[in-house]
Amino acid sequence: MEREKFIPMKDGTSYSKRKGFTPLHVPPLKEYAKIVGEEPIKKLEEVSERLSGMQMLELSSTPLGGGVAEMLHSSVPFLNSIGIDDEWKVIKGSKEFFEITKTLHHLLHGKKGKLTAEDEKIYFSAIKENVALDIIDYEPDVVFVHDPQPLALARELKKGEEKWIWRCHIDIDEVALRRNPRLWDFITYWAEAFDAAIFTAAHFVISQWPLPKFIIPPFIDPLSEKNREMSEDEIQKELEKEDIVIEKPILAQISRFDHWKDPEGVVSIYKKVKEKEECQLILAGGFATDDPEGERVYKELKETTRDDKDIHILCECSASCINAIQRASSVIIQNSIKEGFGLTVTEAMWKGKPVVARPVGGIALQIRDGYTGFLINGEEEAVKRILHLLRDPKRRDVMGKRARRYVKEHFLLPVRIVDYLLAADFINRMKGIPEESIVSFHPWFKISKRVW
Numbered sequence: 001m002e003r004e005k006f007i008p009m010k011d012g013t014s015y016s017k018r019k020g021f022t023p024l025h026v027p028p029l030k031e032y033a034k035i036v037g038e039e040p041i042k043k044l045e046e047v048s049e050r051l052s053g054m055q056m057l058e059l060s061s062t063p064l065g066g067g068v069a070e071m072l073h074s075s076v077p078f079l080n081s082i083g084i085d086d087e088w089k090v091i092k093g094s095k096e097f098f099e100i101t102k103t104l105h106h107l108l109h110g111k112k113g114k115l116t117a118e119d120e121k122i123y124f125s126a127i128k129e130n131v132a133l134d135i136i137d138y139e140p141d142v143v144f145v146h147d148p149q150p151l152a153l154a155r156e157l158k159k160g161e162e163k164w165i166w167r168c169h170i171d172i173d174e175v176a177l178r179r180n181p182r183l184w185d186f187i188t189y190w191a192e193a194f195d196a197a198i199f200t201a202a203h204f205v206i207s208q209w210p211l212p213k214f215i216i217p218p219f220i221d222p223l224s225e226k227n228r229e230m231s232e233d234e235i236q237k238e239l240e241k242e243d244i245v246i247e248k249p250i251l252a253q254i255s256r257f258d259h260w261k262d263p264e265g266v267v268s269i270y271k272k273v274k275e276k277e278e279c280q281l282i283l284a285g286g287f288a289t290d291d292p293e294g295e296r297v298y299k300e301l302k303e304t305t306r307d308d309k310d311i312h313i314l315c316e317c318s319a320s321c322i323n324a325i326q327r328a329s330s331v332i333i334q335n336s337i338k339e340g341f342g343l344t345v346t347e348a349m350w351k352g353k354p355v356v357a358r359p360v361g362g363i364a365l366q367i368r369d370g371y372t373g374f375l376i377n378g379e380e381e382a383v384k385r386i387l388h389l390l391r392d393p394k395r396r397d398v399m400g401k402r403a404r405r406y407v408k409e410h411f412l413l414p415v416r417i418v419d420y421l422l423a424a425d426f427i428n429r430m431k432g433i434p435e436e437s438i439v440s441f442h443p444w445f446k447i448s449k450r451v452w
């Protein structure tokens with residue numbers, strides 16, 4: 001089934017062998033071995049054999065749109081294909097609930113403000129509704145809760161022996177969080193009910209929470225429709241569908257329409273580049289059901305760019321169209337002001353593209369400045385780097401090759417998913433893990449400094 005047509009069951013179940021609902025598929029393991037090599041696959045098989053029979057459940061807030069859904073679409077069927085019983089369920093929430101969780105998201109990104117007592121009440125009553133709907137109707141061994149939207153479920157639902165792990169995908173900062181005591185109290189109260197938390201990078205870890213923490217970055221699926229190899233012919237056909245000619249150099253940013261991704265800044269960078277070099281800009285974005293602001297941002301962008309025929313604002317493109325845009329681009333831009341990880345950066349790097357990005361959040365984990373891409377501090381530097389890349393195809397090629405190699409080593413599904421399994425197993429089996437523990441299966445701390 002194509003992801004774009006993916007519809008969960010009425011109760012939010014997105015994948016469950018128990019219920020006979022398995023609409024997502026991945027290729028067999030041997031196909032992945034051709035990409036990552038036999039060694040990582042052997043390690044994966046050893047771990048999955050040892051954990052065979054473990055029941056895991058993923059709880060998230062949207063079946064489509066954004067990095068979490070992107071990962072779960074691949075990782076859930078992948079885990080099932082290697083003998084780990086992983087289910088996925090999407091929580092229910094009204095527009096009002098998602099407006100509040102979006103505010104929570106803004107606050108966690110450091111925006112000034114607070115959740116009012118009324119907001120907190122609405123948030124909690126939506127969580128209660130999910131509890132009443134029996135969101136968990138069996139007894140999994142490990143429950144993964146993704147991002148802040150379903151956070152409160154652990155305190156409400158944790159009962160028996162099962163372990164709850166919060167997977168925080170967002171750009172979160174302990175110092176900034178501390179500056180907002182009300183927010184700190186709110187989020188800490190819910191987080192403390194978990195048995196462990198997973199953060200994308202060392203600099204996101206909330207060290208004062210009394211629970212073991214893991215550092216595990218996300219991954220992309222190299223064989224998904226979004227990332228599979230494509231012929232030149234296919235790329236061209238996909239772009240023709242959007243009335244884009246590939247002869248003129250393409251700059252692109254692929255991202256949900258969200259001010260945190262600063263698409264307005266991308267337009268401004270493009271205009272300055274275009275004064276010196278002929279090029280076109282693609283801003284391809286989509287909406288997630290848990291992000292009520294997307295449509296407004298999209299409409300504003302459409303309106304402010306309508307006089308320039310070389311700016312293409314594309315909405316809700318298919319995965320193969322996104323794949324084709326990334327492959328057809330000369331330079332990929334990621335101008336985010338905050339970024340949990342930025343799977344779009346990983347996807348572009350995997351396609352051998354140089355990415356020019358702000359050094360925020362998880363981007364600093366991926367781009368080694370001047371080596372696998374460029375980290376930019378401000379518009380002027382962005383314009384300079386993009387012009388340099390547009391004028392030097394050889395540099396683009398060399399940088400792109402290094403970027404692809406870096407992703408292959410660190411951020412591909414069969415390699416990184418082992419860390420999730422080890423974390424689940426660790427928490428599931430071990431008793432009395434010191435709450436100060438910070439566990440990393442790779443020396444990420446060496447390369448994950450905040451850069452700004």
Ligand code: UDP
Binds near residue numbers: 066067226256284345
């Ligand atoms: N994406 C997409 N279509 C779009 C825009 C984004 O399929 O029009 C995908 C993108 O390819 C990536 C994910 O959505 O896989 C975004 O993940 P990322 O970590 O970059 O950002 P998030 O949206 O989670 O903040």
